[in-house]
Amino acid sequence: MGAIYWMKKVLKERNEILLALYMTIFSLIKPILINMPESSTLILAIVTGGIIGLELVLEWIYTKKINVCIKYMFFIIIVYLWLLCEMLFRNNSAIGEIIYKFSIYGAIPILICSKINDYKKLLWLYAIFSIINGLIYFFDPINSYEISGDYMNFGFSQMLPAFTGGIIFLFIFKKKYGVIFAIVFFIQMFLYANKGATICAVCLMAISYIFFNDNKKIVLRRAFIIIILLCIVIFNTDGVCEWLIETIKSLNIETYSLITFLNMLQNNGDKVYHVRTDIWKSAIQLFNQKTIIGNGIGYFEANFNGYTHNFFLDIAVSSGLIGIIIIMFILVISIKRMIKIHNIYKKFFLMIMFVIAFIPMMFSLTYWTVMPFWIYLAIIFCSKKEEVLENERRNEDINRKL
16 A cells, blocks of 8 residues: 555656656766766666656556647747757857757756656755755865865755755745754855855855845844844955864865965965956957847867856857847846746745856856756746736645645
8 A cells, every 4th residue: 555655646646746756866886987987878768768668658548649849849949949050150160069068967857857747846855865965065175076076066056955955945844954954065165166056155145044034124124133233244355264264274174265266365376266257358359240130159169178167258249239138138027927926836836946046157057957947947938928917826726636
């Protein structure tokens, strides 16, 4: 009886389970990929193909048919047609790799998230998988980032999702142990990861606090206190950083993020950030060459063997002013739609996707490999208003029964 119950539960929640798993699977299997580099491509193909196959099999078992959401498929087809046009008319050598990246980080998760019904369950599962992932990598800095690769991957791919898991447990499920997870992973991120991940975590914490606090007087009072403390820190940043570094060093702990931040403040930023600023200068020069339509997707990657490390510069170089105008329009509309969503679980999930996608993309990552970016856009734009409301009512009924 117990086995039958759990089988039915897994079948019913198959889409939520598979999406939460897919969002963390590449980080979870990274230790295997490092130990088997010659088979990494094959392993990735097996994992992605296996998840797609499992999704189709489970859906057939549960519904006796394969459902395809036209709107989500249309979204994917539009992106592929865009990339195909770029390949035919601009033919940048990196376009093939970008198509591959979108297939892995965009198309597949979009197909899975098209069938999500229970966002509360999705949040629960994502928190669990993310925290497990964070615990696996927790001591990686001691081994010189042997598994994660470097401090940036450690921050964005391991500690930030794990911290997010703690935030989900704390604010959505009111679990006190969420505070412990959030604090522990934040400290690890602050000491051993990059500043972008730390800034992202702070923003996520602040937005979550405001989002779930109905007492606006308390929020404003505490916000005022925080602003005063921030002003004190800002006007004496050097002293605060030096005090923190010395205190941490007295415990035989090294902190990359604080030391590099202090170096930047003490006019040594060129030594620390000269590579990134040179990249941005090159990107601006390319934008000035073809201001209106840009140089094409993959042009920067093909000519500079890397990416721009900034979302808007990436769009500017590849698609020019036209691309910037379009993406600004898309972002404004998406935020308006997110604000209007009444399902608290869906709104909070989209808010998380927005924060952990856009803040990292402003400093380090390229949007073609940022899965939350594609999930956010797909969920926001691929549902008609009537269907959004219908799904929200269904989810509210489910949550009442739970």
